[in-house]
Amino acid sequence: GENVEQHPSTLSVQEGDSAVIKCTYSDSASNYFPWYKQELGKGPQLIIDIRSNVGEKKDQRIAVTLNKTAKHFSLHITETQPEDSAVYFCAAAGSSNTGKLIFGQGTTLQVKP
Amino acid sequence: DARVTQTPRDKVTEMGQEVTMRCQPILGHNTVFWYRQTMMQGLELLAYFRNRAPLDDSGMPKDRFSAEMPDATLATLKIQPSEPRDSAVYFCASGLSTGGFEQFFGPGTRLTVL
Numbered sequence: 001g002e003n004v005e006q007h008p009s010t011l012s013v014q015e016g017d018s019a020v021i022k023c024t025y026s027d028s029a030s031n032y033f034p035w036y037k038q039e040l041g042k043g044p045q046l047i048i049d050i051r052s053n054v055g056e057k058k059d060q061r062i063a064v065t066l067n068k069t070a071k072h073f074s075l076h077i078t079e080t081q082p083e084d085s086a087v088y089f090c091a092a093a094g095s096s097n098t099g100k101l102i103f104g105q106g107t108t109l110q111v112k113p
Numbered sequence: 114d115a116r117v118t119q120t121p122r123d124k125v126t127e128m129g130q131e132v133t134m135r136c137q138p139i140l141g142h143n144t145v146f147w148y149r150q151t152m153m154q155g156l157e158l159l160a161y162f163r164n165r166a167p168l169d170d171s172g173m174p175k176d177r178f179s180a181e182m183p184d185a186t187l188a189t190l191k192i193q194p195s196e197p198r199d200s201a202v203y204f205c206a207s208g209l210s211t212g213g214f215e216q217f218f219g220p221g222t223r224l225t226v227l
Binding site: 032034036042043044045046049089093098099100101102103104105106 | 117144146155156158161163168169204206208210214215216217218219220221
């Protein structure tokens with residue numbers, strides 16, 4: 001079945017710096033790759049997603065890139081702010097077209113003021 | 114502002130007791146997922162439904178867990194009997210199968226089994 005690996009598990013950056021989180025997936029038929037942000041005591045919130053027919057997608061300070069050949073995708077956050085501090089999860093939708101997502105293990109991002 | 118709602122938000126119970134968690138998906142969504150989150154295992158998919166029919170519950174311990182959708186506005190996850198190892202945060206998420214794979218999560222139920 002699908003497996004998603006996420007790195008790093010923790011990331012600390014200074015306010016204003018960029019942060020990059022990387023994920024790899026195993027099922028070459030996966031075609032949907034969302035990123036979720038989870039703040040303390042809350043449920044994961046979808047922040048950006050990308051489909052397999054697109055290589056890059058950007059939304060203000062957040063961007064996601066996808067390399068289907070290498071089977072990896074990345075989240076880029078520019079000009080980080082303290083409110084970006086949270087746990088970030090990547091996920092991949094498997095090839096069964098059921099909508100089932102396989103999640104990475106999460107990255108705890110700390111942005112220091 | 115459409116949201117997934119979950120009740121209760123917190124539940125403390127003793128080992129052996131029955132626990133029922135409820136979820137109200139976003140109106141119009143036809144797919145419902147139940148996840149369990151622990152520090153060790155991350156986000157685990159327990160079960161999911163489409164149009165109220167169970168599609169996959171292979172992530173659930175069958176002997177003690179059960180999931181149902183009595184109607185389109187209510188999904189339940191029941192544990193009987195509960196055990197300390199069931200302590201975790203349980204999330205419900207909903208989505209629309211014709212709209213792609215987006216899933217929207219509820220706030221979770223934090224379960225503590227003593």
